[in-house]
Amino acid sequence: xxxxxxxxxxxxxxxxxxxxxxxxxxxxxxxxxxxxxxxxxxxxxxxxxxxxxxxxxxxxxxxxxxxxxxxxxxxxxxxxxxxxxxxxxxxxxxxxxxxxxxxxxxxxxxxxxxxxxxxxxxxxxxxxxxxxxxxxxxxxxxxxxxxxxxxxxxxxxxxxxxxxxxxxxxxxxxxxxxxxxxxxxxxxxxxxxxxxxxxxxxxxxxxxxxxxxxxxxxxxxxxxxxxxxxxxxxxxxxxxxxxxxxxxxxxxxxxxxxxxxxxxxxxxxxxxxxxxxxxxxxxxxxxxxxxxxxxxxxxxxxxxxxxxxxxxxxxxxxxxxxxxxxxxxxxxxxxxxxxxxxxxxxxxxxxxxxxxxxxxxxxxxxxxxxxxxxxxxxxxxxxxxxxxxxxxxxxxxxxxxxxxxxxxxxxxxxxxxxxxxxxxxxxxxxxxxxxxxxxxxxx
Amino acid sequence: xxxxxxxxxxxxxxxxxxxxxxxxxxxxxxxxxxxxxxxxxxxxxxxxxxxxxxxxxxxxxxxxxxxxxxxxxxxxxxxxxxxxxxxxxxxxxxxxxxxxxxxxxxxxxxxxxxxxxxxxxxxxxxxxxxxxxxxxxxxxxxxxxxxxxxxxxxxxxxxxxxxxxxxxxxxxxxxxxxxxxxxxxxxxxxxxxxxxxxxxxxxxxxxxxxxxxxxxxxxxxxxxxxxxxxxxxxxxxxxxxxxxxxxxxxxxxxxxxxxxxxxxxxxxxxxxxxxxxxxxxxxxxxxxxxxxxxxxxxxxxxxxxxxxxxxxx
Numbered sequence: 001x002x003x004x005x006x007x008x009x010x011x012x013x014x015x016x017x018x019x020x021x022x023x024x025x026x027x028x029x030x031x032x033x034x035x036x037x038x039x040x041x042x043x044x045x046x047x048x049x050x051x052x053x054x055x056x057x058x059x060x061x062x063x064x065x066x067x068x069x070x071x072x073x074x075x076x077x078x079x080x081x082x083x084x085x086x087x088x089x090x091x092x093x094x095x096x097x098x099x100x101x102x103x104x105x106x107x108x109x110x111x112x113x114x115x116x117x118x119x120x121x122x123x124x125x126x127x128x129x130x131x132x133x134x135x136x137x138x139x140x141x142x143x144x145x146x147x148x149x150x151x152x153x154x155x156x157x158x159x160x161x162x163x164x165x166x167x168x169x170x171x172x173x174x175x176x177x178x179x180x181x182x183x184x185x186x187x188x189x190x191x192x193x194x195x196x197x198x199x200x201x202x203x204x205x206x207x208x209x210x211x212x213x214x215x216x217x218x219x220x221x222x223x224x225x226x227x228x229x230x231x232x233x234x235x236x237x238x239x240x241x242x243x244x245x246x247x248x249x250x251x252x253x254x255x256x257x258x259x260x261x262x263x264x265x266x267x268x269x270x271x272x273x274x275x276x277x278x279x280x281x282x283x284x285x286x287x288x289x290x291x292x293x294x295x296x297x298x299x300x301x302x303x304x305x306x307x308x309x310x311x312x313x314x315x316x317x318x319x320x321x322x323x324x325x326x327x328x329x330x331x332x333x334x335x336x337x338x339x340x341x342x343x344x345x346x347x348x349x350x351x352x353x354x355x356x357x358x359x360x361x362x363x364x365x366x367x368x369x370x371x372x373x374x375x376x377x378x379x380x381x382x383x384x385x386x387x388x389x390x391x392x393x394x395x396x397x398x399x400x401x402x403x404x405x406x407x408x409x410x411x412x413x414x415x416x417x418x419x420x421x422x423x424x425x426x427x428x429x430x431x432x433x434x435x436x437x438x439x440x441x442x443x
Numbered sequence: 444x445x446x447x448x449x450x451x452x453x454x455x456x457x458x459x460x461x462x463x464x465x466x467x468x469x470x471x472x473x474x475x476x477x478x479x480x481x482x483x484x485x486x487x488x489x490x491x492x493x494x495x496x497x498x499x500x501x502x503x504x505x506x507x508x509x510x511x512x513x514x515x516x517x518x519x520x521x522x523x524x525x526x527x528x529x530x531x532x533x534x535x536x537x538x539x540x541x542x543x544x545x546x547x548x549x550x551x552x553x554x555x556x557x558x559x560x561x562x563x564x565x566x567x568x569x570x571x572x573x574x575x576x577x578x579x580x581x582x583x584x585x586x587x588x589x590x591x592x593x594x595x596x597x598x599x600x601x602x603x604x605x606x607x608x609x610x611x612x613x614x615x616x617x618x619x620x621x622x623x624x625x626x627x628x629x630x631x632x633x634x635x636x637x638x639x640x641x642x643x644x645x646x647x648x649x650x651x652x653x654x655x656x657x658x659x660x661x662x663x664x665x666x667x668x669x670x671x672x673x674x675x676x677x678x679x680x681x682x683x684x685x686x687x688x689x690x691x692x693x694x695x696x697x698x699x700x701x702x703x704x705x706x707x708x709x710x711x712x713x714x715x716x717x718x719x720x721x722x723x724x725x726x727x728x729x730x731x732x733x734x735x736x737x738x739x740x741x742x743x744x745x746x747x748x749x750x751x752x753x754x755x756x
Contacts, residue, residue: 006542016532060663211526215587218493218520219543221512423496437457442499 004224004231016239025240029247036252039283053094055126058084060101064133064217071125085113097126104137178389179362185311186357186386193318193381194351196237197326203229203341204330204423213423222420227412230323234316310388313401318381321408322350328415331422332430332438342435352380357386365390375400377407414439444507446471446491446595452501454487461487463650469643470626471506474621476641476658477630478733480741484650485630486523489597492646493520506594516545519593523600523630528571533559533583534568539592544591551590558586562612578609585613589620596620599630614640625644634734644733646740653740658733665731670703670713673697673725682709683716684738701729 015021052073057066066074072094077084079096088096096113112123139149177442204226207213216387218226329342356379359370364385373383374392380400384392421438428434445467454462462484469475478486490496492503494515503510505517527536527660534555559565562582572580581604589596601617602610617640621627629641637658638645644661646654654661669688672678675697680687685708687703704713710728717723 003543010539014528049749204531210529211522211524212528213526214524215520215526215540216543217495218518218522219515219540299594348463424490441456442497 003220004228007220007225007228008232008235011229012235015199015233015236020434021236025243026247029244029251033248033251033254053122055094056084056088056096058096059099061099061104061107063104063137064099064130066129066133071122072129081279088113094122095126095268099130105134105141107134109234121134138223169333173188178365181307181389182365183357184387185307185388186354186361186382189311189315189318189381189385190350190354192237192241192315193322196233196319197322197346199236200230200234200323200344201326201330202336203233204327204419205333205339208331208426209334209421217420217423222423223416225420226324226327226416230320230327233320235321237319267290307388310397311385314385314404316383317377317401317404317408321377321404321411322346324408324412324415328418328422331419332425332435334426349378350382354381357382361386365392371396375403377404380404444471445469445504446473446704447628448502448504449492450489452488452491452503453499454484454496455499460650462491462498462647465647465650465652467645467652467655469626471626472621472624473638473642474617474627474629476637477628478632478637478644478649478737479647480632483647485647486599487650488647489520489599489628489630492597493518494621500588506729516591517594519544519588519591519596521584521596521598521601523603527579527587529573530571532569532571536572536583537587537612539712540587541590544593545592554590554592555586555728558590560649561616562586577604578606581605582609584615589616589625593625595626595628597628597630599633600633601629602633602636604624618691632737634732634737637733646737648741654736661736662730662733665736667731668728669729670704670710671725671727671729672700672702672717672721672723674700674721674723676716676721678717678721680716680720683713685713685716697724 052068052071054073054075055066056075056077057064058077058078058155064070069073077087077096084096084098092115092310098111098113099107100109102108107130114123136149136440207216207225213225220228254265269306326343329339329346333339353373356369356373360367361373361383364370369389370383373379374387375399377395381404384397384400388397417439418435421441422430422435425438445468447467449465449467452462452465452467453460465484467477467488477485477488487496491498492505492510494510494512503513505514508514528539531539533665535654537555537558538548538551540571541555542548556565564579564582567575567579567583572583575583585601588598596617598617599614605613617627629636631637641658643657645652656664663694673693677696678687678690678698678700680702684705686703686705688703691699693699702713704710714723714726717726
């Protein structure tokens with residue numbers, strides 16, 4: 001065991017001391033805050049420099065009454081249209097809105113003249129302004145009171161979802177959060193297993209081709225060497241992962257709070273709601289705080305401790321299960337290119353789990369396919385963490401975990417038998433028959 | 444005491460038998476040559492002693508004890524296919540390998556410094572192996588093999604890849620290690636190494652041991668009772684129990700004659716016969732070289748054939 005510890009130490013230290021580790025560990029978490037920072041900066045700059053766009057309004061009906069806002073400065077224009085167009089063309093302004101004489105309850109022929117192709121969003125805003133006014137005209141026609149109108153407009157129904165558990169306990173559920181959580185965790189495990197599994201394979205190939213392996217196995221058992229390598233590389237991955245979480249959290253928080261100060265929440269809210277009428281905006285704001293409150297409540301109800309535990313368990317379990325197989329592949333070949341043919345069947349079930357995460361697990365976490373994907377050890381690391389936020393029955397979780405433990409013991413045993421023979425074999429043409437022979441071979 | 448005793452060691456694979464009932468006895472503090480052509484089973488035997496692979500049957504005792512896992516620290520092994528971690532520096536590499544053999548970090552540090560000094564390469568400590576030349580890397584590898592002061596050192600083709608100067612250096616170190624009480628096993632098919640260094644030899648051919656003993660005894664047993672005489676003037680052996688089997692002229696009236704004793708006459712008898720018949724310049728009993736023994740055994744000829752072959756040579 002002492003010797004396995006030496007191997008773990010070496011595998012860990014040589015990787016952690018590499019420049020590439022340092023660069024990857026520091027750069028990757030910088031990418032996210034950098035993206036947030038850049039976008040934040042652009043939006044901020046744009047908002048700062050944005051002046052209200054001037055829209056000339058030629059209203060032949062004389063009934064429309066547009067108010068200027070922070071986005072649009074509405075300027076009345078006199079008919080006829082031809083001269084208005086000519087005047088507009090001499091300016092650099094945003095648009096000319098032409099409302100011809102027609103039935104104001106069902107206006108036709110309304111036209112917006114612009115200089116160049118304008119954003120759909122801005123045109124849409126103007127359209128909404130027109131249709132809001134038309135709605136008002138209709139309401140008046142049907143003698144709907146202004147007050148009633150305001151009340152009707154501000155209608156917004158919020159449906160709260162509550163899971164009734166077997167024990168009758170009530171739990172709020174928020175599918176969007178669970179979906180996001182499941183997706184992130186599942187993809188993380190998939191990437192971790194793949195990236196570090198290939199590192200194990202590369203390490204084994206290096207030892208085999210540099211011929212150091214025969215010296216090493218004259219001191220330690222091949223199985224100790226394999227295990228030491230797998231665990232050593234796992235520690236590298238965990239360390240890197242930990243640093244990433246800390247850095248990403250710290251930097252993102254810093255970045256958000258910096259731009260958050262520059263752009264107060266109210267202003268952000270305005271951006272979202274400025275197209276709506278005041279009363280609607282008010283309602284949305286009220287709702288918004290309600291929603292945010294509910295979101296926070298739901299966050300509080302998510303068992304983060306349990307999810308973290310399950311995540312780490314499947315993270316390590318999945319890694320160990322596949323890591324051993326990657327080690328076996330590495331022992332059988334003499335170069336990365338050669339490893340392709342054996343890599344495929346190893347990564348296949350992992351890929352099935354990954355695709356299953358998107359097609360079944362996140363959409364229907366308690367369906368039969370999701371169930372089986374999260375029970376079978378080869379797919380469960382990705383599938384189960386995808387399900388876990390949606391509250392998995394305890395018996396399923398225990399069964400899946402137990403099977404995963406059995407699974408990685410099995411793959412480690414299987415891989416160990418191939419590995420001990422493979423690492424000493426050079427110049428052999430390896431196919432599956434040869435692998436089977438190695439597996440059957442006595443010590 | 445014997446450094447290593449192997450009895451009936453057998454290793455079978457599905458398609459072939461790598462070692463068939465091999466007995467080997469290696470006396471302590473000797474240099475023992477393990478000879479045999481490629482694929483004879485030498486490496487299999489060495490790997491079994493190193494516990495890299497397991498034997499199917501047979502017993503192995505090392506310094507009197509049945510071979511177990513704890514004995515890996517007693518053995519230093521230099522495989523034929525050399526290799527070190529390319530990206531690791533020399534110092535770390537030596538420390539790591541020595542610790543795997545059971546040394547504490549401090550012991551490993553002291554000894555690797557001492558050995559680098561011995562080879563006058565102390566300034567290599569921080570060099571990466573990939574930056575070393577092949578010969579330099581071989582030196583480091585040799586040090587890593589003997590660093591933990593193993594009582595049994597197994598060297599598989601130790602001189603391959605060394606230039607004559609470094610080969611000489613390594614030879615000196617090997618002899619020094621023997622002086623200090625280590626037992627050394629050479630696996631080789633270089634007969635000049637065997638002639639100059641080995642005290643004992645065993646030969647493995649087609650997974651069976653075909654020969655074992657001290658080098659002197661082996662040569663003696665393959666002695667063909669053939670003599671080489673350089674002499675001046677004609678030589679006739681009629682009327683003696685000796686028989687000339689070949690003659691070539693070396694100069695004017697100056698010959699080298701091969702004489703067979705036919706298994707009866709002693710060297711002294713022959714000499715006295717010769718003195719009265721010719722003028723003797725050189726008289727030598729012809730002993731087979733290891734190369735000759737090796738080749739004839741590998742070619743599958745019996746002992747008789749070997750003697751005959753040597754008589755005619």
